[in-house]
Amino acid sequence: MRGIQSLHRLSKRCYAAARRSEALTEPYASHKTAPTAPLTAQDVQVSKLPNGLVIASLENYSPLSTVGVFVKAGSRYEPAENQGVSHILRLAANLTTKGASAFKICRGMEAVGGSLSVTSSRETIVYSVDCLRNHLDTVLEFLVNVTTAQEFRPWEVAELTSRVKIDKALAQQCPQIGVIEKLHEAAYKNALSNSLYCPDYMVGHVSPEQLQSFVENNFSSGRMALVGVGVKHSTLRQLGEGQLSVRRGAGTPTAKAVYRGGELRMQNSDSLVHTLVTCEGGMTGTTEANAFSVLQRILGAGPHVKRGSNITSKLSQGIAKATTQPFDAISFNTTYSDSGLFGVYTISQADSAGEVIKAAIAQVTGVAEGNLSEADVSRAKNQIKAEYLMSMESSEGLMEEMGAQALATGTYQAPETFLQSIDTLTHADLVKAAKKFVDGKRSMAASGQLINTPFLDEL
Structure with a gap:
């Protein structure tokens, strides 16, 4: 404290002693900045290495870099004797590896202000991983460790x-998760029937x-994609050719999902009945999948205003005429590399479950019969295009889209391509998609008190 107090005895006049005869603004008036080259906008770059690894990057000159490793290792790839292993693997991402301890990974990421997440x-x-650009080398070292040097102690x-x-307790508290998990179990014979939870x-x-x-x-190079936003393509390529090429090849062949159709009912004491009725939808990236996406917005995919009502939803309009009891209904749509699911999700009181479900299905039947205006089609197309573009405004959303395309096709298509594919959909394409739900398996x-919930063969 004695040294700190002595600083107060310094004369304030010494700070300006060297500038008594000169104006303080003089250095700024005469200072000339060195010319810098303007930053040019870049497109997404994609390349495939000889080891099978796909690399995609976008250099947007952001001070924050986001890099991800996408691996075809979801629950659908679990063998029968290893059910739940992907769930455990997700939770084990921060454990000790061959190159770094769990403490080193945690402490090292915090020291540079970075973050590591696994989904x-x-x-x-x-x-x-996310970090400041000048700490990218440090963070990438940890990313390589958790993806290629696992050591399960x-x-x-x-x-x-x-x-x-x-994890399982939290999932069981959410009826929506339970219904979706049971739907996949009922709909498929293999692969996609595997649960996300152990x-x-x-x-x-x-x-x-x-x-x-x-x-x-x-976790082989032929089943992985390295994606980055705010990073040079050469940096990712060097990483892919070196540290990420530990396991080469295409890995274990994947089984094609087989859709079978079926029904699972979970009787419990919940007063609300959650019901999901679907048909097989379209595969990711196909015209059929796009048609189901537009049809989802026509029927209603949820409110677009916080705490607002979905007044343009055909499901809400139709069900409101069939019952006076409270309800909620949205259209459900999900796509995979070799299949998909499309249908209606309803939440209702146990007494009115049958009325609500049948009214929701009647709305899809109406579209299949051609009860669809051009205004409905135009509105739905605008909604899906706006949602797609807004999802790519963040680095995380953009990286997710780049990674999904790179892993599935080894290429990347600009947003304009997707927007054009939506615009080319016709009235007949949407009616055809609705007919598949009405006539298909x-x-x-x-889930809930199912005493008044009809069985699948009664719908």
Whole structure:
């Protein structure tokens, strides 16, 4: 404290002693900045390395860099004896690797202000990092470690059991998740029927050897895509040719999903009945999938104003005429690389479940019969195009779209291509999609007090 107090005894006059005879604004008036080259906008660059790894990047000169590794290792690739391994693998992303301990990964990411996150779906696991551009080398080292140098230590894997139970408990508290999971189980014979969550009989029984086997079979360069936003393409290419080429090849062949149709009902004491009725939809990137996406907006995909009512929804309009009890209804649509699901999701009181479900299906039947105006089609097209463009305004959304395309096709199509594909859809395409729901083989999942909920063959 004595040294700090002595600073106050310095004369304030010494700060300006060297500038007594000169104006303070003089240096700024005479200073000339060095000319800099203007930054030119760049397009997304995509390349495929000889080892099979696809690299996609967009240099937007942002001070923040976002890099992700997309892997075809979702729950659909789990063998029968390894059910739930992808769930455990997602939670194990921050465990000790061959090149860094769990503490080093956590401390190192915090030291540079970065973040590491892992998300999974039925088809992919995505490891993504965010950091300031000048710390990219440090963060990429950790990204490589968690994707190519996994080391599943038994005591660390055992400690994941409590986190798995918490995940499952939170999922069970959400009826929507339960209905969607049961729908996939009823709709498919294999692959896509696998749940995103570890089944009860496997909780605490997934061994380090099973995790390592799954990684070796699926985390190969031919099943991965390296994607970056705010980073040079040459940087990612150098990373892909070096550290990410540990496992070469296409990995284990994937089984094609087989749609079968079916019904699963979960009777419980909930006063609200959640019901999901679907048919097989379109594969990702096809004209049929685009038609189902537009049809989803026509029927109603949820309110577009916070806490607002979906007044343009055909489902809401139709069901309101059939019952006076409260309800909620949206159109459901999801796509995969080799299949998809499209249908209607309803939430209602147990007494009025039958009326609500039948009224919702009647609205799809009406579209299949041609009760569809050009104004409805135009509005739905505008909605889906606006949603698509707004989803790509953030670095995370843009990277997700780039990664999905790079992993599926090895290329990238500009947003204009998607917008044109939506514009080319005709009235007949949408009617055809609705007819597939009406005439096709359906699947159904329901949860709640199902005494007044009709069975699938009664719809």
